Amino acid sequence: MDLWWVFLYTMVIFVPFLLIQISSTFKFHFKIISYCILCVTLSTLAAPVCLLKNGGRTVDNMRIIRAFVRTMKYVFGLRYEVKGLENFRIDGPCVIVSNHQSVLDMMGLMEILPDRCVQIAKRELMFAGSVGLITYLGGVIYINRKQTRDAKSIMAGVARAMTDDNLKVWVYPEGTRNNSGDLLPFKKGAFHLALQAKVPIIPVVYSSYTSFYDRKKSLFSGGIIKVEILPKIDISGVKEADIADLTDRCFHEMRRVFFRLSGKPYTPIKQNASSK
Ligand SMILES: CCCCC/C=C\C/C=C\CCCCCCCC(=O)SCCNC(=O)CCNC(=O)[C@H](O)C(C)(C)COP(=O)(O)OP(=O)(O)OC[C@H]1O[C@@H](n2cnc3c(N)ncnc32)[C@H](O)[C@@H]1OP(=O)(O)O
Numbered sequence: 001m002d003l004w005w006v007f008l009y010t011m012v013i014f015v016p017f018l019l020i021q022i023s024s025t026f027k028f029h030f031k032i033i034s035y036c037i038l039c040v041t042l043s044t045l046a047a048p049v050c051l052l053k054n055g056g057r058t059v060d061n062m063r064i065i066r067a068f069v070r071t072m073k074y075v076f077g078l079r080y081e082v083k084g085l086e087n088f089r090i091d092g093p094c095v096i097v098s099n100h101q102s103v104l105d106m107m108g109l110m111e112i113l114p115d116r117c118v119q120i121a122k123r124e125l126m127f128a129g130s131v132g133l134i135t136y137l138g139g140v141i142y143i144n145r146k147q148t149r150d151a152k153s154i155m156a157g158v159a160r161a162m163t164d165d166n167l168k169v170w171v172y173p174e175g176t177r178n179n180s181g182d183l184l185p186f187k188k189g190a191f192h193l194a195l196q197a198k199v200p201i202i203p204v205v206y207s208s209y210t211s212f213y214d215r216k217k218s219l220f221s222g223g224i225i226k227v228e229i230l231p232k233i234d235i236s237g238v239k240e241a242d243i244a245d246l247t248d249r250c251f252h253e254m255r256r257v258f259f260r261l262s263g264k265p266y267t268p269i270k271q272n273a274s275s276k
């Protein structure tokens, strides 16, 4: 009799729980795969448009890519509330730094991407089929994160191109995706770049995705993302020896805004925030 009750409870509680888990994991993966398929499809459609309109690899193609990508948020039920767009209205080049939570960030990036702006990306992206092709056509700059020396020399070339070609450059200073509900310590490349090109830094902060997107919980629903473009950080007077301080200042400022936008209490970090 007792065994019978154990069996019954297992069936009534455990089986539905298991089915819900399986179905939410399935739904999550289905949505992520749909996102990837949509990226591949839109890149395949956008590539010939870029080639016909602009002939080859140029930052002008970013306008076309932006128009395609901006339609994607409707498919995934995402809405962006943007503040501070006026801070992008500066003449000439700048380095834009923002937090990086997921592959979904590409939609938030394109939502506010200013004209003549290219991104720094890991070189592996170049080999992602039609997505790689579209990033190439849009002028994305690829770096090998495992070879600091190579990455540094590419970024030195980027500093020259920024002033020669009036380019804005978008860098994710965390250097990788991070869906933990906090920011990772910042790498220093973006700040060296700003100093080498003698251009201001504009921080951009996206609120945490954790309430609607969480890989560990297989959660991917619709949601609102708050975005704030902060006033530029002027680098006049900053020297190479001040890079660590500049990196830390920017990190702490962005982290404060990240917690505010995400509706979470701010918990200060005491130690030096930037990576060595
Ligand atoms: C229609 C289309 C539909 C489909 C759409 C698809 C695509 C849309 C198209 C476009 C969108 C593209 C979006 C792309 C997003 C891609 C996102 C990414 O890939 S994020 C990952 C790559 N990015 C980065 O890694 C950038 C951040 N990293 C850095 O800046 C790093 O500093 C680094 C340059 C990579 C070096 O890495 P390292 O780990 O060694 O970093 P450290 O900061 O610790 O530096 C070590 C040491 O070097 C000094 N340093 C660093 N940089 C420089 C420099 N430029 N010059 C001189 N010195 C430098 C640094 O100070 C450290 O020294 P020290 O400790 O003594 O101070």
Ligand SMILES: CCCCCCCC/C=C\CCCCCCCC(=O)OC[C@@H](O)COP(=O)(O)O
Residues within 6 Å of the ligand: 035, 036, 037, 039, 040, 102, 103, 104, 105, 106, 122, 125, 127, 128, 129, 130, 131, 175, 176, 177
């Ligand atoms: C012939 C090969 C075919 C391969 C097809 C691959 C298809 C890929 C499909 C869709 C991918 C959509 C990607 C959108 C671009 C987003 C860029 C991005 O956010 O990359 C992550 C990178 O910042 C950090 O990576 P890591 O967290 O450090 O790792």
